[in-house]
Amino acid sequence: MGLESLTAFFQYEFMRNAFLAVLIITPLFGLLGTMIVQKKMAFFSDALGHSALTGIALGVVFGVRDTNITMIVFAIVFALLLNYIGNRVAAFDTIISVFSSCSVALGLAILSAGGNFSKYSSLLVGDILSITRGEILYLLGIFAFTLIFWCFCFNYLHAASIHRTLAKGRHIPVKMIENLFAVVMALIVMLSIKWVGILIINALLILPAAASRNISENMREYHFFSLIFSLFSGILGLFISYYANVATGPTIVIIASVLYFSTYAYAYKRNV
Amino acid sequence: MKKIRKPCGLHCIKINHLGVRLGEQVILEDVNLHIHCGSLNVIIGKNGAGKSTLIRAMLNDIPHEGDIEFKDRENGRIQKLKVGYVPQSLNIEKNSPISVYDLIASYHYRFPVFLRKKKCIAGQITEALKIFEVEDLLDRQVCKLSGGQLQRVLLAMAIMDEPNLLLLDEPVSGVDQNGMELFYRTMEYLKENFDLSVILISHDLDYVLKYADQVILLDQTVVKSGSPSDVYESSEFKEIFGGEELPGYVSGKREKRRRAGDTTWD
Numbered sequence: 001m002g003l004e005s006l007t008a009f010f011q012y013e014f015m016r017n018a019f020l021a022v023l024i025i026t027p028l029f030g031l032l033g034t035m036i037v038q039k040k041m042a043f044f045s046d047a048l049g050h051s052a053l054t055g056i057a058l059g060v061v062f063g064v065r066d067t068n069i070t071m072i073v074f075a076i077v078f079a080l081l082l083n084y085i086g087n088r089v090a091a092f093d094t095i096i097s098v099f100s101s102c103s104v105a106l107g108l109a110i111l112s113a114g115g116n117f118s119k120y121s122s123l124l125v126g127d128i129l130s131i132t133r134g135e136i137l138y139l140l141g142i143f144a145f146t147l148i149f150w151c152f153c154f155n156y157l158h159a160a161s162i163h164r165t166l167a168k169g170r171h172i173p174v175k176m177i178e179n180l181f182a183v184v185m186a187l188i189v190m191l192s193i194k195w196v197g198i199l200i201i202n203a204l205l206i207l208p209a210a211a212s213r214n215i216s217e218n219m220r221e222y223h224f225f226s227l228i229f230s231l232f233s234g235i236l237g238l239f240i241s242y243y244a245n246v247a248t249g250p251t252i253v254i255i256a257s258v259l260y261f262s263t264y265a266y267a268y269k270r271n272v
Numbered sequence: 273m274k275k276i277r278k279p280c281g282l283h284c285i286k287i288n289h290l291g292v293r294l295g296e297q298v299i300l301e302d303v304n305l306h307i308h309c310g311s312l313n314v315i316i317g318k319n320g321a322g323k324s325t326l327i328r329a330m331l332n333d334i335p336h337e338g339d340i341e342f343k344d345r346e347n348g349r350i351q352k353l354k355v356g357y358v359p360q361s362l363n364i365e366k367n368s369p370i371s372v373y374d375l376i377a378s379y380h381y382r383f384p385v386f387l388r389k390k391k392c393i394a395g396q397i398t399e400a401l402k403i404f405e406v407e408d409l410l411d412r413q414v415c416k417l418s419g420g421q422l423q424r425v426l427l428a429m430a431i432m433d434e435p436n437l438l439l440l441d442e443p444v445s446g447v448d449q450n451g452m453e454l455f456y457r458t459m460e461y462l463k464e465n466f467d468l469s470v471i472l473i474s475h476d477l478d479y480v481l482k483y484a485d486q487v488i489l490l491d492q493t494v495v496k497s498g499s500p501s502d503v504y505e506s507s508e509f510k511e512i513f514g515g516e517e518l519p520g521y522v523s524g525k526r527e528k529r530r531r532a533g534d535t536t537w538d
Contacts, residue, residue: 026284034386038368088412151384162362162370169331169357170379216369217413223386267367 009242014129018248021131022234024139025192026204026252028146030230032188033209034222035154035181039161043093046202047100048186051078052193053107055122061110072190077099078103079182087248126197128238128248142191149184157181158219200249205255208233214263230257283309283342284467285353285437290338292322292329299325301493303338307437307469311482312459314474316503317490323473326490327439330471331357332469334492356435356468358426362414370414373397376429400428404458427458435468442474452476454530456483477504 009015026102036045055074059067082099086092111120160174169173193201212225237252243252285413287305300322301443315323326375329336333443342353364370374385376397383390394410398510401407404424409417410430417425430438442455463470463485480500487503489496489512496508 066454151387152382154386155378155382155385157372158370161376162364162378163333163359165328165333166359168333168354172379187494213367213369218369218371218389218411219386220388222369256344 005243007213008237014131017131017133017236017240018128019235020136021128021139021195022229022238022252024143024233026135026208026230027227028139028143028188028192029204029207030212030227031146031150031223032185033205033207033230034226035157035161035213036185036205037209037213038158041185042045042202043096044079044086045185045189045205047082048075048079048105048189049193049198049201050100050104051075051107051110051122052123052190052198054078054103055107055190056123057107059112068190069070071193075186075190076183079186080179083179083182085184089248097223123194124197124199125247126195126200126249127194128195131195138191142188146188149180151178153180195249197249200253203229203253203256204249207253207260211256211260211263213261214267229256233259279313283351283436283467285339286343287330287365288338288341290326290329290336290340292334292336298492300329300336303490303493305488305494305497307471308485309436309469310463310466311461311469311485313469313471313486313488314480314484314500315471315488315490316474316477316480317495321491323490324441325492327357327441327471327473330437330439331355353437354433354435356430356433358423358430358438358440360441362422364414366415368413368415371411372401372409372414372417372425373411375414375425376400376432379429382521394415396432397428398434401425403431404428420454422456424458427462429467430464431468434466438462438465438468438470439469440470442472442476442479452479459483 010019036042051074052071055078056067057088058064058074059070064070078099082096085095087097096266098111108117110115156167156172156174156177159170159172162173189201196204208230209222209226211229212222216222216225233252233255237255238248238251240246240255241248241251274488283449283476285307287303287307290300290303291302303326305313315326317323325334328334330340342351344520362375364375371422373394377385377393380397381390381393383393398407398410401410401424404427406421406424406428409421409425414422414425427440430440442452459470459472460483462468472484474484481504484500486497487500488494489503489506489509491512495512496503496506
């Protein structure tokens with residue numbers, strides 16, 4: 001081990017690409033996660049990830065060549081629909097569960113028709129090593145877009161999450177901002193799901209922010225630690241998975257979980 | 273935030289024919305109110321009388337009929353009404369990484385709170401907090417504030433952009449006598465030193481008698497309004513609050529009521 005193994009790591013084009021992808025995806029997830037945790041939308045984002053299957057299935061049914069497009073469109077519709085219904089019913093978690101299981105079942109049924117599901121099973125775990133330069137550019141685009149969205153809309157989102165009526169009283173377009181957030185979430189989840197995988201994408205969204213929440217006292221610390229934790233688990237996870245020859249996504253999640261439990265223990269000790 | 277101004281006594285706020293319907297159900301109907309500037313107006317009524325709905329309608333949070341006018345009394349010029357609102361509680365859980373600065377800056381400023389703490393914004397917020405003597409709480413986590421502290425922070429937030437009308441709920445039951453007294457003193461201070469009117473939902477008729485300028489008895493519509501003693505002696509009041517046991521504002525009866533374990537009217 002040492003410098004040579006590090007150069008060995010970077011001599012492969014796919015490792016360099018994966019490294020770049022991690023540098024873009026993880027901060028993005030760290031950022032987005034802060035608000036998902038704050039708004040208690042962990043279940044929502046989970047359901048959103050699962051809807052990817054249905055989106056692809058619909059693409060297959062309608063014979064669309066690029067199923068990415070149907071996947072993204074379906075996720076956006078799904079997110080907006082959930083938001084719309086969520087504003088009207090009290091048992092929101094039940095509704096999410098109903099929608100989520102419904103869409104997963106539909107997706108699985110269609111994709112497994114004719115015994116072809118193995119073609120799509122890579123979607124469940126994801127494979128960051130298969131990312132190409134062009135796809136990294138897409139990610140960079142959504143990263144820039146999210147940063148701008150965050151800078152302009154974070155205060156509004158935050159205000160609406162603390163007290164809706166109070167936010168409305170201050171002429172904040174609460175509904176619009178919440179829908180916009182759902183759309184941004186759908187976009188990011190769908191654009192990264194191929195690399196991260198349906199099964200663990202939610203862990204990457206939630207864990208860094210949840211860990212950061214354990215030790216932060218204000219919004220600056222919350223964002224800072226969430227970004228650092230996310231980036232740290234991403235980079236370390238990529239290296240470890242390379243040397244230990246295990247899948248990258250789960251390795252990243254394991255490191256993020258360790259971070260979560262450490263911060264939890266730290267906060268617990270401090271408060272006792 | 274501008275300097276504290278004395279109430280000018282020249283504005284008035286008129287609520288005309290305000291109504292709220294939920295499907296077939298009528299929650300509020302033809303509510304007409306006249307609010308003078310620099311006055312403390314208290315809404316009383318039983319549970320389900322539509323008190324909170326009235327406040328939400330005035331905040332434009334729910335669809336409603338009728339309108340709210342804000343006029344100069346001298347020349348009748350209509351101005352834009354700025355409404356401040358103090359909610360009873362916030363959607364903030366234990367361990368939330370939200371400081372008082374984050375809370376207020378999110379509502380009042382566009383500069384993203386997660387980037388950095390801006391000195392000029394912190395300065396302005398501190399000025400507002402000072403009015404309620406809570407300026408040392410600027411960096412405290414909101415979830416760690418006591419009920420009274422939170423209310424003062426929320427009041428500071430509500431008056432930051434000089435509203436003409438302040439809408440609020442009395443502190444929820446559980447606040448002790450000292451806390452209540454302090455709250456009503458703060459209300460008095462506000463109406464005397466700022467150019468604004470206050471509309472307050474109350475559950476404690478004794479304090480209302482002592483501090484209110486106008487009492488509004490609500491039950492789907494304004495059943496009776498006027499000075500506290502006028503309203504308390506009216507037949508409408510006795511009908512709604514059940515005449516004999518009341519009025520609780522007669523000193524001594526309060527003690528009896530407390531001993532019976534019934535401390536609020538709700």
